[in-house]
Amino acid sequence: MRLTDPGALLSSAHVLDSGLPVRLRLTRPSDGRYLDQFLREVSGESLEGRFGHAEPAREEARELTFYDPRQRLVIAAAALDGGSESFIGVADVTLLETGLAEIGVLVADRHQASGVGRLLSECIAHMARDRGASHVRATMPRANPPMLSLMERLGPTVKTVEREGTAAYTRLPVVRRRAA
Numbered sequence: 787m788r789l790t791d792p793g794a795l796l797s798s799a800h801v802l803d804s805g806l807p808v809r810l811r812l813t814r815p816s817d818g819r820y821l822d823q824f825l826r827e828v829s830g831e832s833l834e835g836r837f838g839h840a841e842p843a844r845e846e847a848r849e850l851t852f853y854d855p856r857q858r859l860v861i862a863a864a865a866l867d868g869g870s871e872s873f874i875g876v877a878d879v880t881l882l883e884t885g886l887a888e889i890g891v892l893v894a895d896r897h898q899a900s901g902v903g904r905l906l907s908e909c910i911a912h913m914a915r916d917r918g919a920s921h922v923r924a925t926m927p928r929a930n931p932p933m934l935s936l937m938e939r940l941g942p943t944v945k946t947v948e949r950e951g952t953a954a955y956t957r958l959p960v961v962r963r964r965a966a
C-alpha cells in the first residue's frame with residue numbers, strides 16, 4: 787500500500803458516501819468545546835474500544851487538544867455545516883521508542899462504517915512515518931474487526947496479546963525519496 791501524502795489529505799475536503807463534506811486538521815487547545823461535544827455523542831461502547839473504559843479520564847480527553855507536537859499529534863475529522871464545524875472523529879499518534887508509534891482512532895457512532903476511520907488512520911500513519919516511525923501499534927481492549935481492518939490496510943500486520951488486550955503492529959511502507 788502507498789500512503790497518501792498527509793499534505794493532500796489535510797488540504798482537501800473529503801466527501802463521505804453520505805454526501806457529508808469532511809476536512810482533516812490538527813486539533814488545537816481552543817478546540818475544547820468541539821471535543822467535549824464530540825465525546826458526549828460517542829457511545830460508551832465506542833469509548834471503551836478506544837480508551838479501555840466508557841468514560842475518558844480528564845487527562846485522556848485533554849491530551850486530544852493539548853499536546854507536545856514533538857511527541858504526539860492529534861487530527862480531527864471536522865464536518866462542515868455552513869460556516870461551522872463539528873468533530874465526527876479524532877485520531878492520535880504518540881511516538882514511542884525508536885521506530886514505533888502508538889495510534890488511536892475514534893469515530894462518532896453515527897458516522898462509523900463510512901470511511902472516516904480509513905481517512906484518519908491513513909493520515910495519522912503517514913504523519914508517524916514522517917517523524918521516523920517504521921511501525922505503528924494499536925491497542926484494542928476487545929476484538930475489533932474494523933480497527934484491525936484499518937491496520938491491515940496500512941501494511942503487513944501482526945497481532946499479539948498484551949496486558950491491555952490485543953495489540954496490532956503494522957509495518958509502514960518505506961518512503962522512497964527522490965534525490966534532489
Ligand SMILES: CC(C)(COP(=O)(O)OP(=O)(O)OC[C@H]1O[C@@H](n2cnc3c(N)ncnc32)[C@H](O)[C@@H]1OP(=O)(O)O)[C@@H](O)C(=O)NCCC(=O)NCCS
Pocket residue numbers: 831832833834835836889890891892893894897898899900901902903904905924925926930931932933935936939
Ligand atoms: C474502529 C473505528 C475507528 C473504525 O472507523 P470507521 O470509520 O467505522 O471505519 P471505516 O468506515 O473506515 O471502515 C474500516 C473498515 O472496517 C470495516 N468495518 C466497519 N464497520 C465494521 C463492523 N461493524 N464489523 C466489521 N467490519 C467493519 C469496513 O468495512 C472497513 O473495511 P475495509 O478496510 O476492508 O474496507 C470505529 O469503529 C470506532 O471509532 N470504534 C470505536 C473506537 C475504537 O474501537 N477504536 C479502535 C482502538 S484505537
